[in-house]
Amino acid sequence: xRSLRTCLIGALVVFFAFAEARGEDMRTITLPKPKAxxxxxxxxxxxxxxxxxxxSSKGLTLEDISQLLWACQGIxxxxxxxxxxxxxxxxYPLEIYLAKNDGVFHYIPDGHELETLSAKDVKPELAxxxxxxxxxxxAPVDIIICAVYNRITSRYGQRGxxxxxxxxxxxxxxxxxxxxxxxxxxxxxxxxxxxxVAKILDLPKDTRPLYILPVGxxx
Numbered sequence: 001x002r003s004l005r006t007c008l009i010g011a012l013v014v015f016f017a018f019a020e021a022r023g024e025d026m027r028t029i030t031l032p033k034p035k036a037x038x039x040x041x042x043x044x045x046x047x048x049x050x051x052x053x054x055x056s057s058k059g060l061t062l063e064d065i066s067q068l069l070w071a072c073q074g075i076x077x078x079x080x081x082x083x084x085x086x087x088x089x090x091x092y093p094l095e096i097y098l099a100k101n102d103g104v105f106h107y108i109p110d111g112h113e114l115e116t117l118s119a120k121d122v123k124p125e126l127a128x129x130x131x132x133x134x135x136x137x138x139a140p141v142d143i144i145i146c147a148v149y150n151r152i153t154s155r156y157g158q159r160g161x162x163x164x165x166x167x168x169x170x171x172x173x174x175x176x177x178x179x180x181x182x183x184x185x186x187x188x189x190x191x192x193x194x195x196x197v198a199k200i201l202d203l204p205k206d207t208r209p210l211y212i213l214p215v216g217x218x219x
Contacts, residue, residue: 029105029114032063034070040181049176052185055138055216064182065098065141068215069107069114071178072096072143072171083109085170088163093151094171097144097201099123104201122200129196130189130212139214144197145171146207168210179215186215 060068073096074084083092096107097117104118126144127137136142145168152160172188179186189212197209 027116028108029062029116031066031069031112031114034067034074034112038181042177045177045180048180050185051187052218053133053135053187054219055135055140055185055214056219057138057140058217059101059140060184060216064184065114066112067182068141068143068175068178069096069098070112071174072145073107073109074112075109081110084174085167087167088152088160089155091152091155093148093160093164094167095146095148095207096171097146097203099126099142099144099201100140117202125200126192126197126212129200130192133189133191135187135214136189136212138219139216141215143175143213143215144201144209145211145213146203146209148204148206149208150206165210172211172213175213175215183217184215185218186213188213 071084073092073094076082076084080090082090085094087093092109098105098107098114099122101121101123103116103120104122105114106117107113108115123137123139123142126142127134130136147164147168149161149164152164154160156163176186176188190210192209192212194209197203197212198207201209203209
C-alpha cells in the first residue's frame with residue numbers, strides 16, 4: 001500500500017513539474033509601449049545605416065526590443081489593425097521570431113507581446129546554420145522574419161509569393177532604420193540553411209524563414 005502511495009505521489013510531482021515547465025515556456029511578456037517619436041530623423045537614420053558584422057556583448061533593453069519589433073510588424077492603426085510595414089491586401093503573411101541568450105520568442109502584434117517558446121539560447125546553432133557567420137551568435141538579439149505564404153497566395157495565387165518577398169524587405173528596412181535611431185547596428189542575413197533554421201526554431205510546417213537580422217552594439 002505504501003509503495004503504491006509513494007508511486008502516486010511521485011507521479012503527481014512529475015506531472016505538476018511538467019505542467020509548470022510548460023506554463024513557463026508558454027508565458028506571454030507584454031512589451032513596453034513603443035515610442036511614436038524619436039530624436040533621430042529619417043534622413044539621418046538612412047545616412048548612418050550600415051551593415052555591421054562585429055558586436056559587443058552588451059545586451060538590449062526590453063524597451064529597445066519593443067521598439068524594434070514594433071517597427072518590424074507592430075500595429076500602427078488600432079482601428080483597422082494596420083501594421084508598420086505595408087502588406088498586399090493587408091493580409092500580413094509575415095511571422096516574427098526573436099532569438100536571445102535567454103530563449104526563443106514569437107512576436108504577437110495584437111497586444112504587442114512576446115510569446116516564450118523556449119528558454120534555450122539557439123544563437124550558436126543559428127550561426128552554424130547561417131554558414132558560420134559568427135555575428136549571428138555575437139549579436140544580443142536575432143530577429144528572424146518568416147513567411148506563411150498561404151495567407152496571401154489564397155487570394156493572389158503565385159503572385160502572392162512575390163508580394164510576400166517584397167514585404168520582407170519593407171519590414172527589414174524598418175528594423176534597420178529603427179536600430180540606427182536607437183544607437184544600434186544591424187546586418188541582413190539571407191545566406192542560411194532554411195531547413196536547419198526552421199528546425200532550430202521549431203517552426204510550424206507552413207512557416208518559412210526568409211531573413212535573419214542580428215541587432216546590437218558594434219564592437
